[in-house]
Amino acid sequence: MTNQSKDCSRRDFMKTSVTVAALSALPLGLSNKTYAAGSGRVRVGMIGCGGRGTEAATNCLQADDGVEIVAMADAFQDRIDRSLATIKQWCEKNSTPLAQRMRATPETTFLGFDGYKKLLALKDVDVVLIATPVCFHPVHLAAAIQAGKHAFVEKPAGVDPPGMRKVIEAGELAKQKGLAIVAGTQRRHQAKYLQNAHAVGQGAIGKIKGGRVWWCGGGSSNPPRRASGQGDAEYLIRNWYRFSMMSGDHIVEQHVHNLDVANWFLGRPPVQALGFGGRARRQGGNQYDFFSVDLDYGDDVIVHSMCRQVKGCYTQVSEQFLGTEGSVWGDGKLAGKQVAVPEFEEKGGPYVQEHRDLIKSIRAGKPLNEARNLAESTLVAIMGRISAYTGQVVRWSDLTKNEKSPWYNLTLKPTPLDFEQGTVVAPLENVIPLPGEA
Ligand SMILES: NC(=O)c1ccc[n+]([C@@H]2O[C@H](COP(=O)([O-])OP(=O)(O)OC[C@H]3O[C@@H](n4cnc5c(N)ncnc54)[C@H](O)[C@@H]3O)[C@@H](O)[C@H]2O)c1
Numbered sequence: 001m002t003n004q005s006k007d008c009s010r011r012d013f014m015k016t017s018v019t020v021a022a023l024s025a026l027p028l029g030l031s032n033k034t035y036a037a038g039s040g041r042v043r044v045g046m047i048g049c050g051g052r053g054t055e056a057a058t059n060c061l062q063a064d065d066g067v068e069i070v071a072m073a074d075a076f077q078d079r080i081d082r083s084l085a086t087i088k089q090w091c092e093k094n095s096t097p098l099a100q101r102m103r104a105t106p107e108t109t110f111l112g113f114d115g116y117k118k119l120l121a122l123k124d125v126d127v128v129l130i131a132t133p134v135c136f137h138p139v140h141l142a143a144a145i146q147a148g149k150h151a152f153v154e155k156p157a158g159v160d161p162p163g164m165r166k167v168i169e170a171g172e173l174a175k176q177k178g179l180a181i182v183a184g185t186q187r188r189h190q191a192k193y194l195q196n197a198h199a200v201g202q203g204a205i206g207k208i209k210g211g212r213v214w215w216c217g218g219g220s221s222n223p224p225r226r227a228s229g230q231g232d233a234e235y236l237i238r239n240w241y242r243f244s245m246m247s248g249d250h251i252v253e254q255h256v257h258n259l260d261v262a263n264w265f266l267g268r269p270p271v272q273a274l275g276f277g278g279r280a281r282r283q284g285g286n287q288y289d290f291f292s293v294d295l296d297y298g299d300d301v302i303v304h305s306m307c308r309q310v311k312g313c314y315t316q317v318s319e320q321f322l323g324t325e326g327s328v329w330g331d332g333k334l335a336g337k338q339v340a341v342p343e344f345e346e347k348g349g350p351y352v353q354e355h356r357d358l359i360k361s362i363r364a365g366k367p368l369n370e371a372r373n374l375a376e377s378t379l380v381a382i383m384g385r386i387s388a389y390t391g392q393v394v395r396w397s398d399l400t401k402n403e404k405s406p407w408y409n410l411t412l413k414p415t416p417l418d419f420e421q422g423t424v425v426a427p428l429e430n431v432i433p434l435p436g437e438a
Pocket residue numbers: 047048049050051052053073074075076079112113114115116131132133134136154155156184185186237253419
């Protein structure tokens with residue numbers, strides 16, 4: 001696409017939204033903090049306006065009456081168009097005046113792989129919603145925090161160990177700057193999970209000795225589709241769920257939710273992982289169909305993780321932990337000692353509640369910071385993936401401390417910089433990592 005890096009033109013924007021003419025200009029001159037802390041407007045910029053980004057925008061609108069979408073950035077015009085149409089529909093369905101909630105204008109809408117930089121340069125953006133493909137999250141989050149914006153960042157945190165260390169650094173910088181980071185690991189904002197986590201913390205099941213976490217579900221085995229004339233960058237972006245360098249593979253992209261619950265309930269990350277995986281059904285792309293990983297949390301505590309994306313097989317998406325005095329399902333039944341558990345708020349479901357918690361924390365001047373939890377849960381998934389791909393035991397320290405480890409600096413390519421510089425080369429397809437020897 002030759003016009004990728006051009007800002008969204010006024011003509012294109014007008015074509016896509018009949019309401020744009022009615023949008024009023026943003027009042028200028030007040031600092032981020034004036035707007036975001038207190039009871040006024042919260043001005044939100046979207047980075048990545050695809051399926052989840054658009055849904056996150058409507059969740060955020062629902063979370064707080066002061067929220068306004070004031071800027072949008074996406075690689076492609078059609079995604080902006082679809083996102084605008086969906087937000088318009090949401091406003092109609094909720095009898096909400098579109099012009100009050102959707103204030104993005106052609107001047108605050110940016111196309112291309114560097115559009116996020118232009119959005120972040122806008123003074124009148126308080127919060128960004130980052131919902132780009134996984135490989136971009138570390139760079140987009142770090143840039144948002146550098147630019148002084150509060151952030152909601154979708155899970156997972158990224159695809160490789162250097163990316164995770166970047167997210168942890170961004171989290172530390174956010175603390176210094178008084179900025180919030182909330183992650184799309186929505187189970188941490190879901191009342192039943194919060195109740196069970198609290199009860200486990202109070203000793204309701206004794207000491208956790210082990211557990212099982214699953215994301216075994218369906219998944220399309222159809223190959224990715226390349227439209228005629230489509231370059232490698234666009235092809236990878238439009239099919240990012242099929243490529244491990246874009247998604248981290250599904251153990252990272254999807255199973256991170258359950259691995260996050262394991263870290264949360266155990267209160268620590270594992271010390272090592274040994275796993276395997278493979279593929280038999282998929283066509284195209286370069287991901288595995290399934291992973292099975294033993295996570296050693298030290299102190300004789302093992303959690304088994306399994307994930308599969310194959311149609312027509314047994315499905316299970318949950319977590320179970322076994323303690324010395326009982327057991328618990330992540331958001332289900334707890335069998336153990338009675339302990340007092342407070343009420344936890346969950347209005348509109350966890351996808352809305354995470355935005356309520358984000359905005360409440362900003363308004364209260366007590367910014368939430370979930371960067372480390374997100375990075376560590378993602379790193380567990382990356383550890384499992386590396387073990388399955390290589391057939392080796394992978395230690396936590398190999399990814400966090402041991403600079404001599406072959407995986408410490410493992411960087412998946414193409415990188416976000418390749419997308420910005422136009423140096424993207426798509427990988428060979430149907431070629432997957434094979435551990436061991438024949
Ligand atoms: N929390 C959850 O339950 C949940 C559910 C679904 C997806 N997700 C996560 O949300 C993220 C997005 O997933 P999706 O399903 O919306 O994907 P999607 O493909 O529908 O949307 C991604 C959007 O980002 C745009 N994009 C790509 N690179 C960009 C860049 N460099 N700058 C700006 N825009 C860019 C794409 O054009 C696309 O519009 C992923 O991290 C995914 O794992 C989370």
